[in-house]
Amino acid sequence: MMKLIGTKICVVCGNEFKGPGNICKDGDYCNECEKKVRLVFMEDEEDYLPAAKIRARLNKYADPIAAYDSIKKPESCMICGKKLPKLMHMRLLDAYICMDCAQEAAGLLHTSYDAIGCMCLSEILPLFEQTIVRGGRMQAGPFTTRIHSALYIR
Numbered sequence: 001m002m003k004l005i006g007t008k009i010c011v012v013c014g015n016e017f018k019g020p021g022n023i024c025k026d027g028d029y030c031n032e033c034e035k036k037v038r039l040v041f042m043e044d045e046e047d048y049l050p051a052a053k054i055r056a057r058l059n060k061y062a063d064p065i066a067a068y069d070s071i072k073k074p075e076s077c078m079i080c081g082k083k084l085p086k087l088m089h090m091r092l093l094d095a096y097i098c099m100d101c102a103q104e105a106a107g108l109l110h111t112s113y114d115a116i117g118c119m120c121l122s123e124i125l126p127l128f129e130q131t132i133v134r135g136g137r138m139q140a141g142p143f144t145t146r147i148h149s150a151l152y153i154r
């Protein structure tokens with residue numbers, strides 16, 4: 001395809017685009033990709049990543065990225081079932097959880113809040129299930145199990 005003047009080829013999706021775009025290790029990528037990148041990468045994290053790595057993560061999370069805007073905040077945390085405060089909560093890619101669970105997840109993964117916000121509930125829930133098994137206590141809960149009593153017994 002002949003390159004038109006003023007257009008570039010996005011190194012992530014391969015589409016032509018106009019404007020300055022966004023920088024990654026391999027060159028510039030388009031604003032359409034940038035919108036998705038913002039959901040699954042921490043701020044500025046992608047600046048030094050190769051396009052293939054960015055593309056791989058966008059593909060991995062293609063479904064939750066597509067559904068992102070359609071997800072409404074539920075009344076309660078999708079992990080522990082506690083009521084979600086209006087402001088103090090954590091938005092995952094495909095779910096909302098309370099700050100306690102977010103902090104717990106960040107601790108279990110040895111990562112930051114920001115990184116938790118780039119993940120899916122299905123990636124975080126197994127951590128809590130393992131903790132419950134270690135803690136040896138289980139109570140029926142709304143999503144899987146109530147974990148709080150178990151979490152602090154280690």
Ligand SMILES: [Zn+2]
Nearest residue numbers: 010013030033
């Ligand atoms: Zn693109």
Ligand SMILES: [Zn+2]
Nearest residue numbers: 077080098101
């Ligand atoms: Zn919670």
